[in-house]
Amino acid sequence: MRRIETNGYSLEVGSLLDSSFSELLSTKYATSKKIIIVDENTHEHCLSYLITNFEALSESEIVVLTPGEDSKQMSLTYNIWEALTEYGVTRYDLIINLGGGVITDMGGFIASCYKRGCDFINIPTSLLAMVDASIGGKTGINLGHFKNQIGVFSNPVALYIDRLFLDTLPEEEMLSGFAEMLKHGLISDEALFHDVCAQIDEPDELSYELLVRCIEVKNEVVKKDPLEDGHRKILNFGHTVGHAIEGHYMNTHPLSHGHAVAIGMVLEAYVSVKMVGLSQESYDLIEKSILSKYPIPKFSNEDIQLMIEMMQNDKKNRAGKIKCCLLPKIGSCTYDHTVTSEMFLETLMHFKNKQVNLN
Numbered sequence: 001m002r003r004i005e006t007n008g009y010s011l012e013v014g015s016l017l018d019s020s021f022s023e024l025l026s027t028k029y030a031t032s033k034k035i036i037i038v039d040e041n042t043h044e045h046c047l048s049y050l051i052t053n054f055e056a057l058s059e060s061e062i063v064v065l066t067p068g069e070d071s072k073q074m075s076l077t078y079n080i081w082e083a084l085t086e087y088g089v090t091r092y093d094l095i096i097n098l099g100g101g102v103i104t105d106m107g108g109f110i111a112s113c114y115k116r117g118c119d120f121i122n123i124p125t126s127l128l129a130m131v132d133a134s135i136g137g138k139t140g141i142n143l144g145h146f147k148n149q150i151g152v153f154s155n156p157v158a159l160y161i162d163r164l165f166l167d168t169l170p171e172e173e174m175l176s177g178f179a180e181m182l183k184h185g186l187i188s189d190e191a192l193f194h195d196v197c198a199q200i201d202e203p204d205e206l207s208y209e210l211l212v213r214c215i216e217v218k219n220e221v222v223k224k225d226p227l228e229d230g231h232r233k234i235l236n237f238g239h240t241v242g243h244a245i246e247g248h249y250m251n252t253h254p255l256s257h258g259h260a261v262a263i264g265m266v267l268e269a270y271v272s273v274k275m276v277g278l279s280q281e282s283y284d285l286i287e288k289s290i291l292s293k294y295p296i297p298k299f300s301n302e303d304i305q306l307m308i309e310m311m312q313n314d315k316k317n318r319a320g321k322i323k324c325c326l327l328p329k330i331g332s333c334t335y336d337h338t339v340t341s342e343m344f345l346e347t348l349m350h351f352k353n354k355q356v357n358l359n
């Protein structure tokens, strides 16, 4: 069991059975109601493991959501707050988020606002949530097409990362998680980038060692800057374009979050060559490593305009200017660059001949 130092909560990586989870349930939360939030997939594949192995959870209330980004919205959040009220949940009770990033983001937000804050535990079950979404205290929901527009910073009381849950994760969701692992390498550790690239073709062999290296990148960044006043912004590399792509295609050809971010990283690396001197050789390596795994969907000139409009509404912008993270070199990232709409237009036009029909 690997215990990682955080901003004040337990982060344990290894088998849940060897973790402090059982003791926490039988001490601090011995008399608390337990509510487990899952989606239909984690209900099917992950919940029974928890209920069977942890007697204290046998009487839990289970809240089940439809899988996917569409669930991360206010009307369902409202319904869950109503359900918690019906169950008589108090602020001394415990919410357990068992799922991917949608469940940890939304469940964390639900717990943090309910009765001005109720304790929650994250047990991420997707690779993306293990290496990224469940760490760092960002919780929230979408507002229409705008990603994570409503939310609060709030940490769980504990975060348990058990690789076992990945056994049932579909291949494309593994790929989505690998995209954020690639990002961790690109922004802070060139060797990690290469090691993750090499691992993508053998997802079943993903080791705790590589997981821990990625978790530590995220954890170290958020420890230094928990509220994203500065340094933490580097975690947004690939996300200015990625969120626009993910939002734009949400209703027509939904892409996983990681897939959209992977494409975003290539396009933002292209901008990095023009603006912060990323070498052409490094750029070529990034493009080749990423686009072979994460193809770009077909887009029209109208799509380009709409995606640029979404970037103009990005949360990271200041004074009407699009702010973006860029890579001076692989393993190093700088933030708060103002990138013009014209630059993004030129970049998206450049990629028109690299699109693939995903249908």
Ligand SMILES: NC(=O)c1ccc[n+]([C@@H]2O[C@H](COP(=O)([O-])OP(=O)(O)OC[C@H]3O[C@@H](n4cnc5c(N)ncnc54)[C@H](O)[C@@H]3O)[C@@H](O)[C@H]2O)c1
Pocket (backbone or CB within 6 Å): 039, 040, 041, 042, 045, 046, 067, 068, 069, 072, 099, 100, 101, 102, 103, 105, 125, 126, 127, 128, 129, 132, 133, 134, 135, 136, 137, 138, 139, 147, 148, 165, 166, 167, 168, 169, 170, 173, 176, 256, 257, 258
């Ligand atoms: N808070 C943050 O810092 C942060 C960072 C990155 C991403 N995010 C958010 O995370 C979300 C994406 O997370 P995600 O990719 O995990 O999405 P997700 O929660 O939708 O999970 C992806 C899919 O995998 C399924 N799944 C999850 N675990 C499974 C398992 N063990 N077995 C079988 N199926 C399983 C889910 O049901 C879903 O269909 C986005 O909403 C994004 O905005 C948040």
